[in-house]
Amino acid sequence: MNIVEVQHVTKNFSNHIALKDLSLTIPRGSIFGLLGPNGAGKTTLIRMLNQITVPDSGVILYQGRPLQREDIETVGYLPEERGLYKKMKISDQVIYLARLKGLPMDVATKRLQFWFKKFGIESWWNRKVTDLSKGMQQKIQFIVTIVHQPNLLIFDEPFSGFDPINAELLKNEIIELRNNGATIVLSTHNMNSVEEICDQIVLLNNGEKVLEGNLNEIKKQFRTHCYEIKVANALDVPFPDTFHVLSQYSENQDVIYKIKMDPSENPNQLLAWFVSKTSIIDYHEVIPSMNDIFIETITAQNVNRK
Amino acid sequence: MSKVPLIIAREYLARTKKKSFIITTILMPILMALLVILPVYISYKSEREVTIFVYDESDSYLNKFQNTDKMKFVYPSGDLALLQKQCIDGQCDVVLQILGGSQSNLGNLYFYHEPPISLQGNIEEQMDHIIFDKTLIDTFHIDLRKYNTIKQHSKSSLVSLQIDENGKAELSTMQLNRVVGIICGFLIYFFVYLYANQVLQSTMEEKTNRIAEIIISSVKPIQFMMGKIIGIALVGITQFLIQIVAVVLILFAVQMVTPAFFSENTLSQSELIATSPEMALADSGDAIFQNGDLMNSISAYYSFPFSTIIICFFFYFLFGYLMYAALFAGVGSATDTETDSQQLILPISIPLLLSLIVVLSTTNMQSEWVRWLSIIPFTSPVAMMFRLPSGVPVWELTVSMVLLLVFWILSLWFSAKVYRTGILMYGKKTTWKELWKWFKTN
Incomplete structure (x- = not known):
């Protein structure tokens, strides 16, 4: 109620x-x-x-x-x-x-x-x-x-x-x-x-x-289907076509990939692929913060008004 | 349960519980009383007896000066230098040298310590009389006793009597009327302005420290405003009553401490205020006796309309205050700064000030001017109280009172609307135009 x-x-x-x-x-x-x-x-x-x-x-x-x-x-x-x-x-x-x-x-x-x-x-x-x-x-x-x-x-x-x-x-x-x-x-x-x-x-x-x-x-609603995956070493094999690598950087010995998937794809594929190549340290979906949602929505609306 | 009593109680207690309230309430009448009494008392106490050595070169004044309780004349032998020396030694306070021959009306006053300021005038006055009498006798050969008889018989005296429709004559209390009117008018002005201004200050304070928003999320703005206005009115009445009691106690105490001084002082005061009709009666009892109405006249003097004045005083104080307080609260809610509020207050308070100026400057209490001012609500509290002692037709008093009530309601209505919007507006300079707009919106 x-x-x-x-x-x-x-x-x-x-x-x-x-x-x-x-x-x-x-x-x-x-x-x-x-x-x-x-x-x-x-x-x-x-x-x-x-x-x-x-x-x-x-x-x-x-x-x-x-x-x-x-x-x-x-x-x-x-x-x-x-x-x-x-x-x-x-x-x-x-x-x-x-x-x-x-x-x-x-x-x-x-x-x-x-x-x-x-x-x-x-x-x-x-x-x-x-x-x-x-x-x-x-x-x-x-x-x-x-x-x-x-x-x-x-x-x-x-x-x-x-x-x-x-x-x-x-x-x-x-x-x-x-x-x-x-x-x-x-x-x-x-x-x-x-x-x-x-x-x-x-x-x-x-x-x-x-x-x-x-x-x-x-x-x-505002999810972008981005995932961050932290692995033990950099991979020199090509990624599947459904994975769009947005960024890649090293942290100490580890490497962090930020990957965007097509909305239709299951994120499990991402995990399965990485598991077969290397050892995974961390994995999570990149969820937009309320801050991002606020700014994005208000900016878009104010642009539309003009 | 209505929450207005809670607000009234807070406003009342927040003010009366403060130490400064008790101090100012008690101290103000004491200070005012001291301001009146002290100079009189000091000058009375400081007037001791002055010993005057007369050095008379004309020989016309010997033993002619009359001793009073303030002056003692002595006619010693010796030349001026010796007398001056004795003056320095403290044997006398003043040496009066009167020139000889045709200059016997001229002279000098020698002193070592300054004598009272009135001394010179008092001696001159006596000298005038002595010279006058001497001239009558020496130059015109007139018998002094005959002259005094003529003088007594040619003394005139008038009594002011006011007649009513029935042809009944009453002793007029014109002087008393004016004094009472001015005192009442001034007190009304002072208290209405003082307490309405407290409403203004306190409203502004609540607005700027933002407690107002919390309170009006619990009670309606009009309740908040009324609570404050009534609370401060009660503070005013309390303060007023305390001060009346304090003044009475002070006067009583003064009388106990210095009975002689006080009785003398009050006598002179009552003379000032009323030109003492009793004395006029005593002097010219004949004139009134011919009217055959003596007893009636005396009772008329004592039937001065005190009860009417007291009732009207409270009415005009209360509703004059309520009207101005409502307007001041409206202005207080609309402004955040002292300068802004003073600008808005000015046009409202000018009528009040104008009525006071008219009251203080006019001598005719029945003039058209005063009459109109005593009917117009913004000026009526002061002007009507000024007019009232000298008699106001009942219908004029009624119209004036009803108009004041109506305008009080109107100002409350106006202010309540302005207040509701104003109390939540910040950082904008407010004009009368703006207030009008707030008034018109819903």
Whole structure:
């Protein structure tokens, strides 16, 4: 079942079109990558999910029915530009924001204690935001986003400002939230993190959807049938016609071949041929990275427009 | 449950819990009171008795000067140089030398330490009287007692009485009206601007530190805006009440500490404010008695419409603030920088300033100008409070109040629309044209 269904949504601003007849679905329990270059309309869509703005036309279904005001309490939002009251006590601040999301005071306090303990930051309870480093503020902001246990979590560039250790911590938290049943919308330019944690993605460009689906399936769509095979020594025999050698280079004593096969051929033939000639050290299909897919798709689309 | 109370509570507590709030709230009236009381007190304390040695070359002044609690005249023998020496030794404060012959109205004051600044004038005044009396007797041969009788009988005095439709005459409180009007008008201006400006600053701060986006993903922008405006209004009312209590306590304390000084001081103040109708009554009781309405007149003075003024003060303070705060919040949401916001605020705050200037400069509280300003919503809070003590027809007051309410709703509606768009707009310089466009979109 889909937690969100966006149906033919259009949004105009005074001088440009932010979203153009956009339709997409976010499956429940997925980590959904919302990708696209700057100005593609990601933030506009996110703000609609948060009911900060409304579509000019089209509907957004949430849990099967049109988005309603009360739904706001089941959505958590971490905006790209982080913001907290600088001079307010951190605990007061998080409890206040949680209460705005509908949590009673005592529940909010208890949850906050839990998260402070989990992150090992109990000593921050009475401190102010101005006393914290940027990374520390990000942690607080993360707690603000999740403390009311939302069904739908929207993270806009969650990893920016985190060091690798804390980024890893955050990534694991996101996966755990998903495993506990939440749906996560992840808007980011960091394609590595998309590959690591996203199940589904949509790629927007100029307010339109250019790509949507399961991450692995999309990658399969973009497969080039290239294989990298590492063998013990260079071969001086001719290759079969179905093998197109793209490159060949040595690494220490080993030699690495990059070979493109015709789509109709079975990659097993490649292995069988090499096995008969030499000893194989490593073998894998060269799968395009999300980064490559992003650049290729957007560039092609922008060229077509011109 | 509505979340507005939560926002109100945060806005209120965030301000009142700060140490600076308590300090400024308590300190401001103390400083203001000191500013008024201290100079009076110091000049009162520093005026000691001055001993004056009179060296009179004309022989017309011997024993004619009258001693007061501030001046003591002594007529020692000896030449000027000796008296000056004694002055330096501290036997007197001032040596008054009066020239002889036809120049008996001229003289010099010698002193070693500077005497109070009023001394010269006080001595001159006494000299004038002495010369005047001497001239009457010596030159015109007029009996001094006869002259004083004539003078007393030819003293005139007027009492201002306001008549109503029933022909009932009441003592006018013109002076008091004007002073109360100016104080009320100024307080309204000060508080409306002060607190509306806090709404502006705080809205801008929330916008620039981006907490606004988080909050409006939980509550509607209008709720956020209203919560803030109401929260700050409550801060204002709290501060105001604390200050009233503080002022009363301070005055009470001052009275306890220096009763003599204080009673004297208040007397002179009440003289200033009201030209004391009681005194006018005492002087010219006859005139009023002929009207046969003395008791009525006295009670009229005490029935000054204080309760009306207090109720209207709160009404105009509250709704004047609410209207301006809404507009200021709209502007605050639309701008990221201080300079931009000041440019947009200027046209809104000019009416408020204009009404204050009119109030401070006009002497006729019933002029057409003041009347119109007291009805137009942007100027009415200040102008109406200025007019109110001297009497305003009920229908004009009603129209003014209703218009203010209507404009408050309108400004709220306008600002809510601007706010919704503005709070998420960054890095663009905003103009009124832009605001209008935001207002018109959905």
